[in-house]
Amino acid sequence: MSKQFDVQVVGAAILDSLENPTKILLSQRSGPESLRGKWEFPGGKVEAGETCQEALVRELVEELGIETKLSVEIPGPFEQGWQLTERHAMRVWCAEISAGEPRALERQLAVQWFDVAETLKEIDWIPADFPIVEALLATIQR
């Protein structure tokens, strides 16, 4: 679909193993108030002069203190990925940690591993993430 979004966001589905995923690492937002306490894919906004993949690797270093290897993208319906709001769209990649122990280094309330198979659907996600979670589950369970 061809729709242009003003703000490009990138996020990562960080899995314990790309070959045999059992756990996923999520961040819990502290703000804004409407999203406080909700869980999300770690990531953030792409800055000028960066590719989406560069921005995602940078955000994961800044937010969680980890180096990551990105693998396949979870493709959304738009060129810019998945619609989050009228202005924001997010591209999402599967990823694996290559170095470091994840810690909440920025404004997150928490960073936590969740069981992919049993809990992914029961998590208090940012509502805009639901279709991405469905697509992720379809990708993983294939």
Ligand SMILES: Nc1nc2c([nH]c(=O)n2[C@H]2C[C@H](O)[C@@H](COP(=O)(O)OP(=O)(O)OP(=O)(O)O)O2)c(=O)[nH]1
């Ligand atoms: N990182 C991330 N953001 C998401 C997800 N779902 C969702 O609606 N969003 C929204 C929340 C924010 O409005 C926007 C991402 O902004 P952000 O605040 O995480 O990015 P940032 O750290 O680069 O931004 P800034 O506060 O430094 O300006 O996208 C998600 O799964 N992950």
